[in-house]
Amino acid sequence: MADVRDLEELVLKGEMSITEFACTKIDGSLERMRQKHPEMLWTMEVQKFMWDNYRDAHKNGKKLVFYGGSVPTEIIAAFDCFGFYMDVIPFRLSTNPALTAKYIDEAEKYVAPTMCGLDKTELGAWLSGAYGIKPDLFVYNTVPCDSSRLAYPAMEKLMNVPSFSFDNPFHRDERGAAYLADQIEDFIAFMEEHTGHKLDWDKLKFYMENANRNFELQKKCADLRKHKPCPLPGRLLVLNGTTNAIACYPEMGDLLQSELETGQMMLELGMGACPDEKYRVAMLQNMIWGAAGIMDWMEREYNAVAVMDAFGFQGDIMYEHMDDRRDCLKVMGKKLQNNPMIHGASGPSAYHLDLVDKIFQNYDPNVSMFLGHVGCKHTWASAKMVSDMVQEKYGLPTLYLDLDAIDGRYKTNDEIKAQLSEYFETVVMK
């Protein structure tokens, strides 16, 4: 197995695509895990499922549907297509700052440096011809933010394949859900036109049932975190971000089932993610994909475990009447409006406040942190409302710490750790 730096070099030279890089890196990680931590293989297997399917979609006779933002992935799957959630590129590359830097620099030839690193990486990688896979169709939404509203139509132009876009209203009410349900009907017609197949409702039901199962499992995992000590590590919260990519596939359920079983086992043994849990951290924003190891470090150094974040991965919107087309499409509309993370903070701030309030009501945290991605300017603009509520209602101060979820040049892991250490030692432990 080649060293990661050698692989990086190949990508930087344009001799290896991002998809090949991801698949090779994941295979390497799986190999190491098999030798050292076979009990943790489940955390990587879902990554292998995703990336191998992206790479092999055409070989497997499937159309590849690139998508950005919150879209009804159940429908994409029901048409026997494989959805490629474009955010997986920056997620996957975020631990390789040399690569994200290359693509961010490429994008900044056109866009402002303040644009979100996720969108810059996606755009820059496409402009560099580095994806290694090509879309047959492109679908996007007007959420989550201004950066993506700029990036997705630009990608649409650059990709030059049939495309569809959803218009997601700011407010999350019934009228908005119905508006989205109407658009989903249009999307079904779009998929029928471009795949040459009629929608197979039984297939859609299969994926809707999967989505329900996965959300139920996710909720159970979230509920486990209410226990003291918290049986699941903070790192798994960070990985939740990936679930948007394959939320309706059985493989996602397999991951969550393993997570649940691990958590239940820990609970039965009376063990926590920290050997001696002292601090339960509420993450008001939590986009540290490039530095997920910080969660492990907090647990080791300070006996502090992140119990929940405000992305809303606590499963709540379920399909109920599977044979009622309109009802199902409205549920899909609600899912688009409330999709965890994607729309968690880009609608009215009141929803963000509610999510945080629920964390404090249910998970009993004693530390509050806002590890804010600098690209999420709209979330920063809600931060005071949220942290004021935490202070007034729960008597806790909140640490604000700016970082870039994708671009490691903004702040190194060591800098982040130093700032966290200072906070623990001067505020939390006093």
Place this chain on the structure above:
Amino acid sequence: MEYQRLFESGISTAAAQAWRAQGKKALGVICCHVPEELFYAADILPVRMRATDCVDNAEAQAWMSSFSCSFARGILQYWLAGPYKDLDGIVTSDGCMQASRVYDNAAHINARERTGKYIRQIDVPRKTSKRAYPFYKEELQILISELEKLSGSKVTDEKLKEAAAKFNEARKLIARIYALRKEKHPVISGADCLRLTLSATNMPIDEYVALLKAFLADARNRTPITDYRARLMVIGSGLDDPQYLQLVESKGALVVQDALCFGARGFNEPLEIDDGDVLGSIARYYLDRLVCPRMMDKHFEMDDYIIDACKQWQVDGILYQRMQYCEIWGGEAVYFQDRLKDAGIPMLTVEREEQLANAGQLGIRVEAFVEMVEKED
């Protein structure tokens, strides 16, 4: 001359005070996707909010953080403790996330302090479609119902048509003023034209129309501007600071056209009313018209508009100013950069804050740009 008031670009509260003194409501409006016609039809004064001359937004920054655009922070600052603090409320659209967060913070503070002010954000679709028009029309109907409750005045089709007619008059007069700028030696500078469009936010529409007419009647008596070296078009983020253009023009440029929401784009083409569906006509107009890149399906139309305007106004180069943290305009170059190159239109890109803080650097860059694009007669 009475029309000199058109060139007083600072924010004036006089009109809102006078309006409120009659027992009527005055509401702040953020973004040009909120149809002001609806307010007049409900006998409410709409005051388009801006941040001109806001040099200290510390309180707003505490709410919105330093990662927010200084224009949005300035508006919130003025709402909290400035010229807008006495308004009866705010209506905004989700023009961008920054405007939305002004709404969110204002609503939050409003609820905490129990001011009872009316704070509302309307959902404006980001694309035009057969689904979007009725959705937006219904949204406007909801807004009308709330405005009616607030003012106690019933909104009728006739009142909407009357309001639209007044705005159309202003739109046509502004178009005539912009046409004057096609001349080789225009009688109005870019800075003055921006002052003139900004002043619309300082007075009721009737008064504004009367002053525009007075200005146009006197336009031929104004001294033509001859001492410039290059004709520029300004595009980019919301610009409500005429001093910015004054600085640009002091370096040998003359701004003859713009794609600014406080300038040409805010006024736009006249609204055509279908008597059979008055509100539907308003909804369609506000979604269809080209204002800013917040509409996701209008990027290419905006490119076309810019290129066409450059030709018509004989522009030598484009000044693309983007406010720090403005994503809506901040990355628009990804769409038009290559097209402008193909069309042979040079462009200078500059970063900006609400407060004019880098005047020296801007001056040097504009001067160099003017030198590059100026043409010999």
